[in-house]
Amino acid sequence: MTSTLTAPARASRAGAASRAARSTTLLGVLGFATFLALLEVIPRTGLISPDYLPPLSRIGVALAELTGEAGFWTAITDTVQGWFLGLVIAVAAGIAAGFVIGTIPVLREFTASTIEFLRPIPSVALIPLAVLVFGTELRSVLLLVVYAAFWQVLVQVLYGVQDVDPVAQETARTFGLNRWARIRHVTWPTALPYVLTGVRLAAAVALILAITAELIIGAPGLGNEIGVAQSGGAVARMYALVIVTGLLGVAVNLLARRLERWLLSWHPSLRREVAA
Amino acid sequence: MRFARRGTRAILAALALPLILLILWWVLTADSESYYLPPLSEILAAVDDVWLRSDRLSVDVLPSLLRLFAGFLLAVVMGVALGVAIGSSRRLRAFCEPVLEFLRAIPPPVLVPVLMLVAGIGDTMKVLVIVSGCVWPILLNTVEGVRAVDEVLVETARCYGLRGPARLWHLVIRSASPQIVAGLRQGLSIGIILMVISEMFAASNGLGFSIIQFQRTFAVTEMWTGILLLGLLGFLLATLMRLFERRALNWYFGLRQAQRGGSR
Numbered sequence: 359m360t361s362t363l364t365a366p367a368r369a370s371r372a373g374a375a376s377r378a379a380r381s382t383t384l385l386g387v388l389g390f391a392t393f394l395a396l397l398e399v400i401p402r403t404g405l406i407s408p409d410y411l412p413p414l415s416r417i418g419v420a421l422a423e424l425t426g427e428a429g430f431w432t433a434i435t436d437t438v439q440g441w442f443l444g445l446v447i448a449v450a451a452g453i454a455a456g457f458v459i460g461t462i463p464v465l466r467e468f469t470a471s472t473i474e475f476l477r478p479i480p481s482v483a484l485i486p487l488a489v490l491v492f493g494t495e496l497r498s499v500l501l502l503v504v505y506a507a508f509w510q511v512l513v514q515v516l517y518g519v520q521d522v523d524p525v526a527q528e529t530a531r532t533f534g535l536n537r538w539a540r541i542r543h544v545t546w547p548t549a550l551p552y553v554l555t556g557v558r559l560a561a562a563v564a565l566i567l568a569i570t571a572e573l574i575i576g577a578p579g580l581g582n583e584i585g586v587a588q589s590g591g592a593v594a595r596m597y598a599l600v601i602v603t604g605l606l607g608v609a610v611n612l613l614a615r616r617l618e619r620w621l622l623s624w625h626p627s628l629r630r631e632v633a634a
Numbered sequence: 635m636r637f638a639r640r641g642t643r644a645i646l647a648a649l650a651l652p653l654i655l656l657i658l659w660w661v662l663t664a665d666s667e668s669y670y671l672p673p674l675s676e677i678l679a680a681v682d683d684v685w686l687r688s689d690r691l692s693v694d695v696l697p698s699l700l701r702l703f704a705g706f707l708l709a710v711v712m713g714v715a716l717g718v719a720i721g722s723s724r725r726l727r728a729f730c731e732p733v734l735e736f737l738r739a740i741p742p743p744v745l746v747p748v749l750m751l752v753a754g755i756g757d758t759m760k761v762l763v764i765v766s767g768c769v770w771p772i773l774l775n776t777v778e779g780v781r782a783v784d785e786v787l788v789e790t791a792r793c794y795g796l797r798g799p800a801r802l803w804h805l806v807i808r809s810a811s812p813q814i815v816a817g818l819r820q821g822l823s824i825g826i827i828l829m830v831i832s833e834m835f836a837a838s839n840g841l842g843f844s845i846i847q848f849q850r851t852f853a854v855t856e857m858w859t860g861i862l863l864l865g866l867l868g869f870l871l872a873t874l875m876r877l878f879e880r881r882a883l884n885w886y887f888g889l890r891q892a893q894r895g896g897s898r
Contacts, residue, residue: 385728393733410752471648472655478823478872479865482830482842486849486857491670570743570827574834581744588747596751600744607739 412594420594421601430583437579437606440496441561441568444503448564449557452508456515461545466516477513481506481567482574489575499571499579506567507560514559518552519545551622558614565610569603580606670854677858684859690844695863698841701757702829705764709821713769714814717776718806727777738774742767742828746835755836760829767828768821775817779810812886815879822875826868841867 397414400406408416424430459465481502488498522545530544572581580603587596656674663673685691720726720734745766746759753759783806791805807814833842845860880887 382728385725386732389729390732390736392729406752467647468651472651475652475869478868480823480826480830480868482827482834483845483861483864483868485830485834486845487670487861489849490852490854490857566741566743566827569741570831573743573746574831584744584747588750593751596747600740600748603744604736604740607741608736611735611739 409593412597416594417597417601420592421598424595424598424602433578433580433583434602434606436496436577437568437572437581440499440503440571440577440579441564441610443496444500444568445507445557445561445564447500448504448507448560449511451504452511452556452560453515453553456512457519457541457545457549459512460516460519460549461541473509473512473516477509482570485571485574488571494575494577496577498575499568499577502567502571503564507564510560510563511553511556514552514556515549518549521552522548551618551625554614554618554621558611558618561610561614562607565607672855672858676855677862680855681859681862684856685863694839694844695841697757697839698829698833701760701840702764702825705761705829706768706822706825708761709765709768709772709825710818712765713772713817713821714776714807717773717814718780718802718810720773721777721780721810722806727781734770734774738770742770742824743831746828746832750836755838760832760837760840763832764825764828768825771820771824772814772817775813775820776810779813780806782813783809812883815883819872819875819879822871823868826871830864 394414397411397417399413401408401411401413459469484502484505488501492498492501526544526548527540530540535543568579569581571577572579573585574581576582576585580599584596584599584603587593587599660674663671664675666673685695720730742763746763749759749762749766753762787805787809791801796805829840830842830845833840834846837843841860841864845857845864848854848857848860
């Protein structure tokens with residue numbers, strides 16, 4: 359299609375594309391500015407009482423104050439620690455279990471119903487158990503985070519292992535690759551995109567559960583700080599903390615996508631994206 | 635004959651592991667002295683007393699489910715309506731996307747204390763919390779689905795003069811429905827989590843409230859029955875969602891299968 363275009367036509371199309379990209383960025387910036395402006399104006403006009411939603415400028419001041427406190431940085435470290443440890447455990451366990459179950463058909467057949475039953479159990483159901491057994495320790499947070507994130511990874515790994523091209527599998531067998539080599543060179547590369555999708559989903563869920571555990575159980579971290587600020591009536595501070603959790607969420611998403619790009623740079627789906 | 639044998643095997647495969655796990659749980663905890671881990675037989679015996687013979691089903695479980703239902707329904711209406719609007723216009727999408735990305739990244743449970751300020755600790759707060767968590771996956775998936783509507787179908791619809799509500803229903807929503815349903819599924823599981831959390835944080839009734847109440851009064855056996863009930867509820871709602879998906883997307887699964895079969 360594009361090869362039939364004459365050179366000037368192609369150039370003008372490229373120009374139009376970059377113009378479109380620029381206007382998209384501009385609109386995005388404009389949209390965000392509008393959002394921020396609304397957050398400032400709505401409480402000032404009294405549409406929502408400033409007692410409940412302080413103007414953005416006051417939240418900004420609270421945010422600036424927060425960054426000067428040592429306790430705030432400890433809280434962030436605590437949250438990130440619970441998130442990261444839980445995610446690593448869940449990902450490792452999910453990949454290991456997924457590969458074992460996925461590559462052995464009998465296991466797959468006999469575990470399917472159990473997985474389908476356990477997966478939708480909301481991990482928050484474990485909160486009271488975590489409180490009783492572990493109290494407000496890090497282990498409480500980890501229990502919830504790992505339970506929630508594990509299924510995300512496991513299910514994606516199972517899809518991925520199932521997706522292996524039978525011809526590639528047969529070819530590898532013909533070339534005399536043993537079981538381990540086949541997993542390493544055929545199954546793993548096929549499953550990797552799925553694994554990374556699982557990691558991305560798990561990373562987001564893990565952050566939600568880490569902050570939930572802190573909020574409800576009272577384990578140290580941002581969630582707990584939000585609870586304290588709310589019960590102490592420090593409204594602007596509470597909103598500032600909520601914004602910080604949002605920024606943390608954005609950072610987690612970006613990080614997961616970066617990881618995906620980096621580990622899958624060889625994959626056709628990404629190569630096409632770069633070429634286009 | 636062979637068919638029947640395969641059927642038996644499938645049933646065996648579905649039931650074997652759950653049964654083994656249950657029996658293991660039963661046997662291993664049979665004379666458990668542990669305070670946290672009462673025997674399974676005791677837990678099951680307590681279910682009757684705690685949930686069935688008291689009025690907890692109508693006082694706690696029903697309000698929880700109604701709030702979940704109301705919140706989810708509101709989120710579906712808002713998410714699909716906004717999603718269709720944003721997905722249909724390139725400009726609007728560019729305008730909203732960064733804000734949506736940020737709002738979506740806020741972990742929904744932190745909205746519990748925020749909305750408590752605005753709406754108190756009543757039903758309104760809990761429904762709002764559920765809406766504010768469920769709406770993002772539904773909204774963003776709808777946007778993606780609407781954006782990816784087949785160009786040929788769009789042109790065809792234009793040629794046939796399809797417009798207004800008919801175009802919306804038969805072309806846009808129909809094409810986007812696989813993504814919308816995926817969003818509904820994600821939204822529902824977040825909704826259940828938020829239903830429980832909002833009740834654990836501040837409430838006077840509800841499933842989450844009674845479970846946390848059992849834990850605070852160290853009624854461990856009762857707490858376990860609550861955990862089991864909540865787990866069962868999660869499973870049942872997920873199953874209902876899957877049945878709905880099968881029904882609503884029957885055409886899509888068929889289409890995909892035909893395409894796969896055809897390309898071989």
